[in-house]
Every structure is written in structure tokens, then in C-alpha cells.
Amino acid sequence: MAEASPAVALHELTAAQAARLIREREVSPVELVENLLARAAEIDGRVQAWVSLDAERALAAARTAEQAARQDVDLPPLHGVPFGAKDIYDSFGIKTAAGFRPYANRIPTTDAEPIARLKRSGAILLGKMVTTQFAHADPSRTRNPWADDRTPGGSSSGSAAGVATRLVPIALGSQTAGSVLRPAAFNGVIGFKPTYGRISKRGVFPLAWTLDHVGLLARSVDDCGLFLTAVAGHDPADPSSANQQLPVLELDTEFPAPRLGIVREALHYAAPRMAEHIAQVIARFEAAGARIVEVSLGEPLDLILAVHHVIMQTEVAAAHWQLIEQYPGSHEPRLRAYVEVGRLLPGAIYLHAQRLRRRIRSAMRRSIAGVDALLLPTAGDVAPARDTTGDPSLQAPFSLTGFPSLSLPSGIGAPEGLPLAIQLVAEPWQEPRLLSVGRWCEAQLPPMPAPPLFR
């Protein structure tokens, strides 16, 4: 098989492009996997996105995929496309440690359900990607490829930096507050978090059960659609999985210029330069025919964040306090303190917060009712310094309500030259509309290149 075209390097291919070219026998899955393994050997020392690569199994899967592609048979949608998975997803035969030293030699005997479904769709697991410990807030070793003194965000730091530096076209992440969309924004890639309950979490380490979402880091909205089609669907073995049918995604159909609701509270929260950037994005969208109206979240942002905080901290404490007692001294400092304080919060306050959550969800539904999607900055500013993973305040409201959200790179901020991003949010179960709007917006925005040092 020949390479894609002389103009496009294999590592630059998105998942959708790679899938198409493999189907058309223009790209060899073996060459693609070999190319990405070579790239990892060349640059991952500087990025630190991979925890481990599973070269042997990935190459074996690629050889099988190549043989199938040579025959005239129906190929699954992601046939031969490599992907990475955050190291909180169980992976058959590959160490899965969640950034936790006592689990350094833990080797699962089954795949987490999202990995299993991606494999059934033809995708090839290339390896495991760095996470902050248990997907919480202590910074990981991954570097921000745009600026070494800045955070890559977290907790899906390896997944985001790996996709940004073209180490892999797509990677699984997870979000409890803002851990998919924020690193996506800080690394200049796309982050996609479907509706709570849309994707099974079986085999994924829990952080906070009613807030945890499976998500994706990618470089095109089409990739998000392929991913969703592959992994969505009810899993009776996961109590959080909803029995909701995913409508057929027709992203190729031209979507009319959307109606977007710009979120007032988010603009007030954002740094002035981010608010100015959003104003420029709005002007660009309006010039292309979009209708923009101002909307409110319907409840004060500080209340939404307080409710999220109480629920998350209580659930993280419930999920992790036994591990802290079992393995003293093994938890990172922020996580340990978070769990210790979480154990002290009154049960009545947790339940009060859960009831307020229902009210917040209703208010948010009303806010979004008259528009195709909400529009707001993904983060309040560009990536901050490395001693934090960044501020989740503009992503967490949609982890709280479970609404699907999508972050798109929207420009480069002066003077540091760091990525900026917008966030789109739709009603629950409306991922088809969210991705259609996302595709429309993606077409209006300037393409985001690889970070300068990794082109």
C-alpha cells in the first residue's frame, strides 16, 4: 500500500482521514502504526504523553487490519486507526496504574468498555497515556507542547498533549470537572464530552460516580462523530449507562448557520483578552450567518460551582478514603487533602446539593431551549503555570448537569502564542446537533497547526 499522499505526513492524518485512506487502500495500517511508534521514539521524551506503548500487539493488530483491507469486505468505521487511552481505562494485558504507584504492576484481564467498543470498530490501541493521579488535580509529568513553563491542563494531560503533537490521532480522556475540555483548550485540540450516561464507564477508575464522563481528544469534529458512533450505547453492566438510542449522525449534511446563545456569566468570568477573543469569534460567526443571542445559565455561576464542589468532593472521598488507609503515603498531596476534607462534609449538605443540581439542570435546559447550542470560552484564559492543571470553572457546570460539550481551538493568544478555545454546549442527548454545530463552527475558524516545536 502507498502512503496517503506526498503532501500529508501519516502522523498528520485525523482519524476520519486515516479510516478513509485505509479503506481506499491508500494507507497501510502497518505503516501508520510504525510511523507513530517512530514519532513517539523521536519526540515523546519532550512531551511525556505516553505511559506505555504496546508496540507488539498494535503491530499485530495492524497486520491483521491490513490483510482485511486487502480483501473486498465491509470494514468497520475505524478500521486500522490507532488510538490512545488515558491510564485510568483498564486495558487487557497492559499495565493500568491511574498514576498510582501501588498499581504500577496492575495488569487488567479485560478492556474497559469504551476500549472494547473502539476495538470492535476496528481501532487499534497504541498505548496508555499519562493521567494525573486518579484523574484528580495534582499536575502530571506531561509537558505543554506550546510552552514548557505552562500546564498542559489535566487530568487528561497525556491524551491532549499526545493528540496535539501528532503522537496519535485520537485519545480517550475523562471529565469530572473539566478534564477533557480544559486540556483540549490548553493544547490546541478538540475536546468532546458526550451526555452523562451516553457511554459506559465500566472498567474506568471512578473519581466521582455521578460526575465522571468518558470523553475524547481529537483534531476534527468528524473524529468525534466516528468515536461516538463506535462507543455509544447502553451497557446493562454499568449502572450509570442510559438506555438511549444514538440517532444516526449525518455530519456530512450541510448544517445551516446556527443560533448560538452566548453565556453572559462566562464572559463576565473570563479574562479581558479572552472576552475580546470571544467577541471576535462572534463577529466571524455572525458574518457567516449565525444568529447570536445573549443567554444566562439561569442560576448564579458561584452556586453552580459550589454544588459541583460539594458533590465531587463527597464522592471522591467515598471512592478513595479506603485506598488512602490501605496505601498510606501513596496519594498525591492535593488528592489526599481533598479526600480527607471530603470525609468531613455533612451528608445532608451532599443531598441538598444533589437536589439543587436538579434545579440547576432545569434552569440550564430553559436557557438552551431557544438556541442550537450555548457558546462560551472553554477556559477563562490561556494555560497558566505548571503548578496547577488550570481552572475548571467554565467546564464544570456541564459536568454537573451532564450536558454534552465540545471545545474547539479558535485562535492563538498574544503575546504568549498559546491556544485559545471556544466551548459549545447542547441539550442532553443532542450530540448530533452539537457535532453539526461544531462542524459548522470548525469550518469558520482558522485551522490549528501542531505546536511550533513539533511540526
Place this chain on the structure above:
Amino acid sequence: MLEELSRSALETYGEERSGEARLQIALGAAATAVWRVSQEPLDPLGNEPLPTHG
């Protein structure tokens, strides 16, 4: 609220641990969140707090 949580931390984790900076930061953030949530009234006969899908 901070006073209540700090007292609870002292009883549970002892003086040395509960005085550490990282725990103090976590206590402060939690106290603010708990206070804000507790200020928001709800109908006592309203819906039960089931975690529900979107």
C-alpha cells in the same frame, strides 16, 4: 462553616495534619462551597435527590 470543618479536621486527623497548608486550603474551599449550598433554600417536600441522567 470553616470553624466547624476545622474542628472536625482537628478531631479526626490531629493537630499536626490538620494544621498543614494543603489541608487548610482544602478546608477553606470546602467551607465556602458548603456555606454557599446551605444558603440556597429548597422546598422540603420537593423532589428527592436522585442522581439522574442529563
